[in-house]
Amino acid sequence: MALLDVEDLSVTFRRRGQRTVHAVDGVSFSVDAGEVVALVGESGCGKSVTSLALMGLLPRRGAQVGGSANFDGTELLALDQRSMRDIRGKDVAMIFQDPLSSLNPVIPIGIQVTEVLVRHRGMSGDAARKEAANLLDRVGIPDPRRRLKEYPHQLSGGMRQRALIAIAVACQPRLLIADEPTTALDVTIQAQILELLKELVRDSNTALIMITHDLGVVAGMCDMINVLYAGRVVESARRKELFAAPRHPYTVGLLRSIPRLDVGRGEKLTPIRGSVRDVLPWSEGCAFAPRCDRRIDASIGEPPPMVPTHTGHSYRCVNPVPVEEKA
């Protein structure tokens, strides 16, 4: 059985006087122990909301969560606040996008690391400080003893993200969720952070859900990729298969918009036309149809079902991109 089984997860935001928003609309995926699974998509596709729903971090008022998320036998979505607090940070941990705003500016790094150890591993005083220094050392922060006494603004962006990672892995969680962990960083630092994450999950057999808009990030480290569009998974495949034979026009569009060094001069990037706002409600057909070149009559009217193939690759399209014949 998988470590995490997400079945038909949906998140609806209701605010009085405002239109109801289906941010996540029936998302299913699973994560095995030690596996790296990606949720990929543009801003607003529901990938971050999915992760917050799993962590129980959505605002209590206004957000409605449906479906199920089974974590090693525990139904996460049915847990009360108190039991969720026992799991968060211990069994399931999260790394956020912007390391500066995600750290408390007026508290030394040390306390921000030790407070998790105190909460979940029952450590205190010197033992916690020693372990915190070990953790900082493990995520590649030089001179950890001194850094523990420093404040977030005294660290560089990369350091801060490393500190956040140290906090997340402090209790050896079985599942780590990284929400755009490299978006706020320089390109060189991005590579280092990804390398570090890869190393950490490999060494400790931690499962990782990688949330990103960047297929380049995914290419280097993920086992399984789920592409999200307008709150639904539109294509799901193992990494090699997805890059070699993408079937959903949206996935193809995403792949085409990655800048590459190995193409000839003068060849232009192909952006996907329109924006996420040009969406058809799923109940009226394929949400991507208004932006899609391969749209056919069958795209409109009925919501397209998820089509499975024998290799575990599945896609949600009535007119998929044909698999290219390879010589």
Added chain:
Amino acid sequence: MFRFIVRRLLLLIPTLFGLSILLFVWLHRLPGGPETAILGERGTPEMRAQIRRSLGLDEPLLMQYGRFMKRLLQLDLGTSISTKREVTTEFIQRFPGTVELTITAMVIAIGVGIPLGYLAARRSGSILDHASVGGSLLGTCIPIFFLAYVLKAVFAEWLGWFPAIGRQDSSIDATHPTNFFVLDGLLTREWDAAADAIWHLILPGLALASIPFAILVRITRASVLEVLGEDFVRTAEAKGLTERVVRRRHVLRNAMLPVATSIGLLTGLLLSGAVLTETVFGFSGIGLFLYEAISNRDYPVLQGFILLIAVIFTLVNLAVDVSYSLIDPRVRVR
């Protein structure tokens, strides 16, 4: 830090110098003078001229200013025209009353305002939230003298729970080594004297607290609401920390930064004297005395008191800046 404090204290010198010039020109430009206050409307021109001469007011303004500065450098602020006592003595006798009143008002405003503002933010949109925002609006709208009279009429005159006037009951024969009546009572172990002094502070303290209370409720509420939406609070939640730790260590500590600044400013403001409250409750602090000094054109008192208030205001602000740098590591004073 030390250099920062010294520099700020040195800056006080030109500030006070400028203020003294402004004060001097402004006061002497006011129509009427001490002679009118002393003689009333009936004095003859000769009598007026004689009083002016005896007070040295017939000399050119520059000469008068020179004399004032010379005395000031010897820390001598002159003698009050109306009470014939030294200005410094008057200040030392009356300022403690204002300090006690300020502390009472700020304790009430902080003790009720901050928790209320915090709860309002935690339950934003609830009845409690609307009630506290409305209540704080009322606090700023009701004129202090009106509120003071209502409090006095209801709790002192009608219900008789609190004394209506003064700093201490006249029947109590207490010794006053410091002029802080509450502190004096504690120092001399005259517990009933201390208790009576506290009793006298409550109604004027409540009246004076209304505006700082209203401001603190609103600032705390806004600040907590802002911090609750911050990413680091979400990180704290993601760590699975208990609600208490998230609240105290992550929300409150950050939310208190703007509140601390307001507390400093408000304290400085209240220390400059509460004319209306002190008048209604016959409370002898600097506000009441300053008010009388203005009516009497008591130049030495006005000059001396206003300069001293400026010094105190600056010191309070300095204390705020220093404490701010202690709670927020990003603001390191140099």
